Amino acid sequence: MSYENKILQMKKMIKKSSSKEEEKKTPFAKPSDPAYTKDWEMAGLKRIENQFGMVFLLETHYPLETKHGDFLLGDLYNAFRLWSMPDNSHPIELTKDDQLIFYDTETTGLRGVGTQIFLNGILEVSQAGFILKQYVLAEPSHETAFLYESKLWEPNKTLVTYNGKSFDWPQLQTRFTLHKKDLPNLPEQRHIDLLHGSKRIWKNDLSRMKLTQIEEEKLGFKRVGDIPGYLAPIIYLDAIKSGNPDVLLKVLDHNKYDLLSLVTLYIHATNLLCESEEDESSTTITNIGKWYGDLSDYEKGSRVLEKVTNQFNSNEAGYAHYHLAFQRKKQHLYEEAYQSFMNAVPFLKESEQLIAYIELAKIDEHRRKDYQSALFYTYKAERTLNNMQSLDRDKKLKKFNEISHRQLRLKKKQSLHGK
Structure with missing residues (x-):
């Protein structure tokens, strides 16, 4: 290549890099506020502004003594205490030092790039109580502001969700990816999905694993006047079209119930896994013993399963004997394993x-x-x-x-x- 051609090529490269720098330096074009902003503020939603636009926020504080179903929210600190005991160890364990948030979203659809999150529900834990922050997408053009304000891009958080690994978090990742030019990267966070835990604990005990069913059958909470989740997208789209947020506030109530129930579900699951709660069926206790075995904690698993074999009749204890047999075999206790298989066979x-x-x-x-x-x-x-x-x-x-x-x-x- 001749010297002249090299100079021309370098000029082109300089031109390209400078245009890229200009592109980076171009300030973010903030969208204008929706016409209904004042109406939504009058309804109790707070207008929050950042460098990308605006977002609406409804913030609610709950003292530790708040009762939700059969549990106090402050019982979460007893759950932390249980997990701090040397004998208690499990993938869902948490400590009071974790940057813990209970997280739930509402979206404009179920799948696809066109689906937006319009409500980010974040329940934070503090020594004084719980802070519920519900961020509402002002309108689709303000999505960058909405995502940024959630602070979910900050590292070292621990998320507790219900089906969040399959739905909420992937949706959030998709939206952050679409706005990656303006937003910080969304880091991988520690994530406890209580849907998975509920399936492990109540398999063959509950007919369905919907959160509302678990609330009624296991947490002592029944929703009154709740809006079905499938109506949430229609209600949001109607709210930004009409400017009237009244029905949208009921969607926020639905989201609030989801988040408060996540706290009590975590408390109840901890009590069961740490053996501090006995009022459950043989099926549930057997499931817990099997779960510990699947985690290679055969000592804890065997102890839980032995509770079933000692406290329930032979018919109810059949599967406990079955799983106990495998765990005893793993511990090289072959005679005990043999006897457990013998006890199990008639009921399998x-x-x-x-x-x-x-x-x-x-x-x-x-x-x-x-x-x-x-x-x-x-x-x-x-x-x-x-x-x-x-x-x-x-x-x-x-x-x-x-x-x-x-x-x-x-x-x-x-x-x-x-x-």
């Missing part, structure tokens, strides 16, 4: 019975060296498998082959050792 569904029979055969073969008993349980497994209508043909054939292979091996061992 066919799919779990099949697994239990094979586990009994394994312990007989490898630990007890009782090949005749092991063969007996493989035949039991074979008959159970034969009766299973739900299993598809290929999976069934594969299982039959596995059992047949085990039987051949056991017969060889039996002929060698005479047992």
Whole structure:
């Protein structure tokens, strides 16, 4: 390349970089306030202005003595105390030193880039009580201001949500990405999604995992005059079209109930996980014991499951024996595991019975060296498998082959050792 051409290329590069710098230096064009601003302020919403525009805020303070359903909000500090005890450890544990916020949104739809968050509900915790900050999108053109004012871009927060990992947080990430030219990056935050926890605790106990059902059946709270969540988008769009916020305030009430219930749900879940609350079904306590086992805390898991086997009748304790057997096996307590599988079998569904029979055969073969008993349980497994209508043909054939292979091996061992 000639010297002249190099100079021309450098000039072009300088021109490009300077135009980029000018683009960066271009001040943000703040949108004008909506015509209904005064009306919304008169309704109790506070106008907040920042460098990107404006946002409406409704702020409510709750003392620690506030009762929501069967719980005081201040019981959260007892939950912190429970988690501080050496014996209590779990992924949902929190401390009073965490920058904790309970978070819930309302959006203009369910999916897609065109879906906007129009309400950011943030419940903060302090020594004196709780501060509920509900940020309302003034209108779509003020979205940058709305997102910035949430302060969710600040690091080291711990979020507690209900289905937030699948819905609220991904929606927020999408909106921040669309405004990345103006907004700080949205960091990854620690996130406790209580929908996941509720499914683990109340599987096969609650028919649905809607927050409103958990409120009524587990938290002692029933909403009166609540607006269904699916109406929220229509109500918001109508409010910015008409300028009348009256019905929109009921959406804020709906969001408020969600957030207060997140606090009491967390309290209740903590009490159950830390064994400080006993008034639950055998199914729920079994689920908790299994959860600890899945986290490899077999000592805690076994202790919880033993409560079920000691306090409930055989029919109710069947699945507790089943999960206890696996945890005892993990602890190399093979005789105890064997007995637990035996206790469980009569009360299990066919799919779990099949697994239990094979586990009994394994312990007989490898630990007890009782090949005749092991063969007996493989035949039991074979008959159970034969009766299973739900299993598809290929999976069934594969299982039959596995059992047949085990039987051949056991017969060889039996002929060698005479047992």
